Amino acid sequence: MENKLCYKGKEKVIVMAKKGLQSEKAYQTLRRQLLGRAIESGTRVAEVIFSKALQVNRGDIRQALARLHAEGLVCRGERGGYFAPKFSLIDNDQITEVRLILESAAIRLAAKRAKPADFRDLDKICNHMDLMARHGYRAGLNETDFRFHERLVQAAHNDRLSRVYQHANLPLSYGPVDSTGELNTLQLTAEVEQHRQILAAVKTKQVQKAIERLEAGLKKTHRSLKHYKT
Numbered sequence: 476m477e478n479k480l481c482y483k484g485k486e487k488v489i490v491m492a493k494k495g496l497q498s499e500k501a502y503q504t505l506r507r508q509l510l511g512r513a514i515e516s517g518t519r520v521a522e523v524i525f526s527k528a529l530q531v532n533r534g535d536i537r538q539a540l541a542r543l544h545a546e547g548l549v550c551r552g553e554r555g556g557y558f559a560p561k562f563s564l565i566d567n568d569q570i571t572e573v574r575l576i577l578e579s580a581a582i583r584l585a586a587k588r589a590k591p592a593d594f595r596d597l598d599k600i601c602n603h604m605d606l607m608a609r610h611g612y613r614a615g616l617n618e619t620d621f622r623f624h625e626r627l628v629q630a631a632h633n634d635r636l637s638r639v640y641q642h643a644n645l646p647l648s649y650g651p652v653d654s655t656g657e658l659n660t661l662q663l664t665a666e667v668e669q670h671r672q673i674l675a676a677v678k679t680k681q682v683q684k685a686i687e688r689l690e691a692g693l694k695k696t697h698r699s700l701k702h703y704k705t
Contacts, residue, residue, distance in 0.1 A: 497532065498534075500529065500535075506546075509646065511614075511618035512617045513618045515559060516561045520549055520559060562646070574624070579689065582677055582682060584631035588633075590632075594674070597630070601623065609663075611660050616667075624647075625640070
């Protein structure tokens, strides 16, 4: 009897652990897509759609959305449901300023502390970005763009800086569009090249050059966003 109860207890713990893992999977995936602007601003984050896409229960999506709402990454609709937030030009100004401050600090530290494994990961991300760009996949490029900057901060090997960056929840701005509003492969591949230049400068410890390329990329994307909104 004692063994049976003990077994049931362990089984319950295992089920609860699996549910926790599924909820965390949903949270991390949705968070990455929201920060990478893979989910368009104002779009409803429907439980049914994302539970099927991520192969998790709707309850797991609901828990993830509650966490994301507490962090300001989704907002509640007037009639219920969660939506990707809309950002004003002022919001994007402030996001760009904070990203420049934190990522410039990361570049200075990464130039001194980054290890070969860090550079290998960043090279792989750049290759993935290039693949997305050549296929004109804006959402996929945004998501890998976010991964690049997050991994660059991790390459600084400063846990407090990484935590500050993570908790700041700084979404990317949309990349440039051409005059017709359609994706331009040349523009997208130019974005990838800017990231490769940042990485190359960090590898060779050219800190100022890396920061200049970072700032140029952020400002170019921000100018494109202003042009697109007007």
